[in-house]
Structures are given as structure tokens and as C-alpha cells.
Amino acid sequence: MKHRHGRQLAGGFPALHRILRVGAVIGMVAMAGSLIACRSNPIAPAAGTAEPDPPERPAVNALDRHTADARKARVSRVKYDLFVDLHGSKDHFSGKVTITFELSDPASDLTLDFGGGTVQRLEVNGRSVVIDYNGYFLTLPPAALQRGANAATIDFEHPYDIDGTGLHRFVDPVDGLTYLYTYLWPYYANRLFPVFDQPNLKATISLSVLAPRDWTVVSTGTASTEAAGNGATLWRFSNTPPMSTYVFSLHAGPYRIWQDDADGVPIRLMARQSLAPFVAVDEWFDVTRRGLAFYGRYFEIPYPFGKYDQLIVPDFNIGAMENIAAVTFSESFVQRQPSDRFERESRASTILHEMAHMWFGDLVTHEWWNGLWLNESFATQMAAISAAEVTEFKDTWHGFFTGGKQAAYRRDSRVTTHPIEVPVDSTADFFNVFDAITYEKGSSVLKQLAHYVGEENYRRGVSRYLQDHAYGTTELEDFVGHQQQSAGLGLERWSAAWLHTAGFNTLSVATNCDGDRLRALTVMQSAPQPYPDLRPHQVDVALYSLDGAGNVLPAVVIPMQIDGPRTTVPVPGERPCPALVNPNHNDWTYARIALDERGVAVLLARHASIPDPLSRSMFLAALFDRALAGEMPLADYVRHAMRLAQGEESIRVQQQISTSVVTAVAVMQRLRPQTDTALAKLLPELEQQALDSAARATTGDLRRNWFTTFTGVASTPTGLEAARALLNGSKVIPGLDVSGDIRWDLLDILSRNGAADIDALLATASAADPSDYGAKRALKVQAAQPDAALKAKWLKELQSPRELEGLANQRAVMSGLFPPNQTALQLELLPRILATLPDLSASSDPYFMSSYASVLLAPMCVEQSSALMQQTLDEYTGRLSSTALRFLQEALQADRECLSLRSGQ
């Protein structure tokens, strides 16, 4: 699956993946989560000792590893024969499932996961059984079970979900059409039907569905249909291959369908009817065809699942989900105006990420959720490898550096960080590992691994691993073992250093020069407490000298391995004393670089003259790290970045400049009043330069980039006047159409800065855009108004919804509620936000909790906010879910870090 995408600077809820990816810094944290390896054999009791009674399974909305392991040890050869009726009620669906399985030990209860439904009938092995159902799982008593083959038949009902999990139901406000889709990862298949909902009980699933006649129904298999009377059609799907339940799916509705062919594999793309005019169908199919061909070659396994459907669905909680042969995508990948390069690349990258999962994750699956990281990191890595190979985004690793990698360093510096490979005790803990460690750090480390063992050895190891374990489940050792075999290298020490420790290393350089002659060069490796581990790094070290005019010359690049605290660089021949050194040139390894004072001085004077764009980016990131660490005033960083932007040719560096500048300004706004003087001077210049750069831009991508920068920072009277003029058409940026989605960005500016006529502006905008997208953007605009009473009302709605239904709408409100210029209003409500954490974390889904406890606790940067958060931690720790606890701890850390920046501005 992929975290949600979304341009950070634009509107919409900036959830998950992409917010991290653009280097969200203080307090704009999103999410992540993860798990550890399951040993499938239960511990056998020692001879002569009595076997203790197994602990009772707790009645909670989660599956713990112990229960899953015990079940896996008893149950095998599972098959589901599932019928689902979507033709009846608008509130719920009903169904019948017959589960056949082998049971090795019928002596104790056996549970079937089924969350939030009702059970009408239970029959086991031909006999009716009294229903024992607690709302979380159904218990089959030993008396009904037998050793060997068993069959259980259950008639059930379940309400449609509206929070984006299970079987989600959505009604399009434009045309009233109903759309359904499932989202079953990691533990929501049990909201569709009673099931052994764990990845290592792979099963064959036979599905039939009754649906209204004008709907299309999509699932893993291929379908045949027959009229069923009463306006309904019966859909019968071919049996699936053995598969994990979390990648099963059932989508239905009057979707618009496009179809084509990819070298013999039928491919389809689907979206809501009202969104259909905006879907980039040709581009989508082009990437799909290229991706399927590339992966078939790379893995040496043809696409294994017969047909490949992709559905773009509303209210999606994350970016996309790799359901076998029926992948779902967030509608954030559809723009109602021409997409810019960033948007097209996000789309391509996500298509390729999900497609990689068809082999790695779906065909071969982790035993348990500790394996999530390898699944996600691999798909993320493959998306970059394939994008660089078969799409226009040849420099996609550069984008990975400025986005995902910065998110990984950020996540890895949180108090809640963890090793890449960690135990996951329960599906309730998935938000502790659904994060930038599991996605971006892991993929950074796999990139380093491929560089270390050699790209072709790596590819061959992957291919053999997939061939050996097709349709099965694996543990980390299986993957590492194939890499060792393929490369002929021992990887025990490498694995221990990289996969089983937390934190990152920082590389710096000591030069020993005799006048202008280099005598020795040493790379120093450090690791901040509390994670002091040093690691082996296969890197390129780049030495830069200056020409007579003081400009940076192309680098001398030295490939080498760094190991331990100090490594001498084997400098070839006589070299001049370098003005600047990059110990991680080409970004092969996962380690931040630290600049010395001389390097900083060279950059401040000559940054733009560094020849290659990735190097300019890496040095810019190092400067931004200094600013965020308080080693350089934020305003100085912004000025430097904006100077660099003046002549910058790379759109990637331009985007990095923009996102970092917007982030820096947001932090400065949170640091008021210390930053008042600096902001009073900086903001008007920044607004003007952003507007001028947009107006002068020679490409649409650059224009959008600078317009987005403007919308991110606009807050002075002149800036607001410009926003208003752009909105009413009295000011025009040539080539920029503000009648579409980006009009909402202008409304965001006016709302969060207290425009008196915002209600009237909002009414006009909503009338012009009655879509679901417009409705959610309107919620954000309403929530952003700097009005204490309104904020309190919205907060109450989030805590106990009366009118605000569904997680997607709740997230829209959260995204607007506390912009960085409204920390005083946020502080006023902070006690109420904190007081509800225990109850909400007990009653709400982790997806809600992760948004609530991160977005609403963005840093206020005062003693009082930190003290209140600390007090909540002290008082409530035992009453918080692991998700609430994680985000509260991170919020407190970010608040304190922000507070510590006050003195240096």
C-alpha cells in the first residue's frame, strides 16, 4: 500500500506519505506503522510438564500475534466460498460464507475474525451451532470441531463503513450515484466477512455477488454475470489462487470503465462517472503497460494474476492499495486541471509501486506484520528503479532524496523511532510501524544494499526469492538468504547493523591540507544518542575545488567503503585542498551529511555554481538541517534558498526550495513574537518573489511551483490583496487558470488570515464547485477561520460527530483547523484536545486517531504547550492506545524542539 499522496503546499488533507515526503518538518508529521516476524510453530511444552491453558483471546478490534500463531499452527488448507448481497439495504450488506479448512487439533475453541457485524446462523460440519459472537470474533466450540476436514457456514450482515475501511460506501453529491470499494489492509477483511484474517493463512476464495443491474463488480478473479431478477445481476468470480485476505477485494458501483491490453494481459481503469472527464487515461495505461513489461523482465516471472484492474476511489484513507488484480487509488491522483510534473510523477510512481506488490507482497507474502517494512520498502525501491528505467522521470532518485529520504531522517530522529525490523505484537500497533521507517528508510537501505552487492546480483536474488516462494509466505531470512547466495557475500553483519538498529549516521569530513595541497582526507561517522551504532556504507566521496573566479568545479569522485568512526579516503595522486566535500555523493547510502564552516561559506557564496542538481539538493538539505537545528537563523536560510532559486534550472531543486521555504516560514510563524521583526521584512519580499517567479515562469511546472509557494506563505495585507485579486480575476498570472481546483488555495489564504467576507466567498466557490472535492475543500476553509467559537465547535464535532460524518470529512476539517499563524487559538483549545485522548483512543479507529493526535497537536512552541502535553503523558499513558501514545510523544518532542529555536532567530 502507499501512504496518501497530496501536494504538501496545496489544499486537501496533507496526510501520510507525501507530507512526509516533501520534508514536513516541525509538527506537520503524518504517519507510519509496522510489525515483526511470526514464527509459525507454537512453542511445544517441555516433556513431562502440563500444557498451560491458552490465554483467552481478548475481545478487542485487533488480532494479536499469539492468537495468529496458535491458529496458524492448527489450521491449514483454507477455502472460502463467499456470497455477498449488495442489492438490498443502503445501510448494510448481507452475505453467506462457507469456510472449509483442515484442523490438526480440535481440543480448544477456534475463533473467526468478524468485526462489527451480526451473525444470523452458524453451522459447523452440518450441525447448527449456538452463536457465540462478541462483535469482534466468532467462537467455534471444540464440540463442533473435528480433526481433519471441517466446514463452517455463516449467514451474516454488516453495516457499510464510512471511514474508508472494510466495505466503504460513498454517494456522489453531483449525481447521487453510489460507489462501494473495500480497503482490507491490515485487518479489515473481517469487516467484509467472517475470516481467518492473517496473512499467513493463505486461502482460495470463491466469490459471488448480487448487485444492482447497472453496477460493475470487481474483485480478484474474472467475472461472469447472469440476470437475477428484481433489477439485480449475479456476478460469479473465478476462484482465486492461494492469497492473503488483506489483498482480497470487492468493489462495486456504476464506475466508468476504460479497457485496454498490456501484451496479452487485459487492463482496466475505473473511476466515478463525475470524475471521468479528468482522468489521464492514456498516460495511466502507458505507465501500466511499461510497468508490467519491466517487472516481467526484472523478476523473470510473467504477471501472475491474469488481468489487471485499477480503480480510482473516493474517500480513500491512504495513497493506494495493492489488492490482487484490483488495485485501488486515492482520487488525489486525479487533477481537474492539467497535472504538473510533480503530480504526474506521483501518479506514475504509485502505479509502479502497487504493481511491484503483485509479485512482492501478493504472490510472495510476509508471514506476519513485522514483514510489512520489506514489502513496502521493496515496492518503493522498485517504483524508483522502474520509473527511472521506463518513464520520463529518469531522475526519480533525486526526487526520492528531496522527498522520502528527508521524511525518513525526520522520522528516525523522533523519540518513537524503531529499527527497520521490529516485532509487531498486534494489528492494533500497526501505526507504530506504518511510517517513513517502514517505507522510506527501508527503501533507502535496500538501495544501499543493491549498491553494496551489485545491481545485477540484487536483481537475481530477488527473482530467485520470488520464484522459490511463489504463492507462499516468507520471513526476512528468506530474502536475505537469497541475496547472500546471489552475491556470494555474507550479510549477517550488514543485516545486524542496518535492519536491527534504529537511528541514522551523520558523515562529516576532516581535511588535512598543506597550503593548497591536500595531504589527507578522512570521513568521520557519528551517531547521535540514544542510537550510537555505526554502519558500513558503500559510498562515493566527491571533492570539489574552485576555479579562479571562485566557482565550484566538477567533482573528483572516489568510490569507497566507510566503516567505523574514521575512514581514510584513498585520494588518487596530487589533489588541491578541496573547498567542499560530499561524503555521500549520488546519495547511495542512508546518512545525513554535516557541513564544516568552510563548506557553509562556500555554499553561501557559490551554491548555484555546483554543477549537478542532485549535489545542489544535497547541500541545500544540509543547510536546511542546520537551520532547523538552530545553527542558522531560519530567515537566513530562506534568503539563501530564494537567491539560489533565481538562476536554478532544475525543477526538482526549485521544488525543494519552495517546500523548504514554506516550511521555514511556518516554523517562524509558530515562533512569534520572537520572529516578528524578521517576518515583517521577509514575508513581503517572499510573496513578491513568488508571484514574480510565477509570472515569469517559462514552464507550467515552474509556474505552479511558485504559485504554490505563494499560497503557502501569503499573509501580509499586500499578499492578501493579491490573493483576492487573483480570485476575482482583476489580477492574472499568464498561463495559470484559477477557476479550477487551485481557487480553493486562494480561499485558504483568505480564510486563515481572517477575511471578513469569507462566508460570501465560500458560498460563491461552493456554488461553482458542488463536487465532493469542493465540499471537502470548503470544510477546510471553514475550519481555518481565526474564530475561537468556530474552532471550539469544530473540535466538538471531531470529538463527538453530529453532522460531520466519515473520516475523509473529519480529516478535511483537521487539515484546516490550526494553521501555523493561529497557535494562540490552538493553545486555547489544547486542554480540550488532550483531555479527550484516552476516550477517543479507546473508541476510534487508528486512522482517525493518527490524524487527530498529529495534526491537532502541531507545535505551539511555548512552555505551556509542552507542559500540558507532558502532563497528559504522565497522567494518561496507561489509558492511551499505542497510536495515540506515539503521536503524543512525537508532538511533545516537536513542541520542545520548536521552543528551543526561539532564542536563535
Ligand SMILES: [Zn+2]
Ligand atoms: Zn505498498
